Amino acid sequence: MAMMFHCDIVTAEKSMFSGPVEMLVLTGTLGELGVAYGHAPLLTGIKPGPVRVVRQGGQEEIYFLSSGFLEVQPHLVTILADAGDRAGDxxxxxxxxxxxxxxxxxxxxxxxxxxxxxxxxxxxxxxxxxxxxxxxxxxxxxx
Incomplete structure (x- = not known):
């Protein structure tokens, strides 16, 4: 079983996601970025684009986020975006x-x-x- 960490994805209008995840993949200001359990602390800007959320068992959800920020702490990852939608919407x-x-x-x-x-x-x-x-x-x- 993969190690999990808590992730919150929040826009100015709503909380889009909150829960345990195995991995996140998104585009930061310096390029594509993957975040897994144990990632070093980080604060970076994000570019508009897809965010892949890999939940327990490999189940994936994809969100679209406009620009914003990603903060990685030891057991919590927070993404603050200006706007966003579920990719299917x-x-x-x-x-x-x-x-x-x-x-x-x-x-x-x-x-x-x-x-x-x-x-x-x-x-x-x-x-x-x-x-x-x-x-x-x-x-x-x-x-």
């Missing part, structure tokens, strides 16, 4: 529309347009679409 049409709008804003740079905000929206929309595609790949391999 993501709306592909809405993500495609958000991506299209952000791309259009970047092409039509005006004096009042905030370039960094549009670039951030584009990155988050692309991350949502990557999460949806990852779910599809997993479904194909599982079935």
């Amino acid at each position: 993501l709306d592909e049409a809405a993500a495609l529309e958000a991506k299209r709008q952000a791309e259009q804003e970047l092409q039509n740079r005006g004096a009042e347009m905030e370039y960094s905000a549009a670039l951030s929206r584009l990155g988050e929309a692309a991350a949502r679409l990557r999460t949806i595609e990852e779910l599809r790949r997993r479904a194909r391999h599982a079935g």
Whole structure:
């Protein structure tokens, strides 16, 4: 039996997950990161994208989180994100529309347009679409 640790995933609006896990996999500011029992203490930013939560027995749940922070303590991991959804609840049409709008804003740079905000929206929309595609790949391999 794998060693477990407690994980809390919280957004500004809600608690998304709280419970024992074997492992977490997510993208930090410096790249992909796996957290297992006994991981060294860590505080890092996270990038928008999927978070894989591996529960007891290898059961996986996938969440989409926007930017935020990951804190690893000896027996507790906390993820604080600006926003998030269960990956299965993501709306592909809405993500495609958000991506299209952000791309259009970047092409039509005006004096009042905030370039960094549009670039951030584009990155988050692309991350949502990557999460949806990852779910599809997993479904194909599982079935």
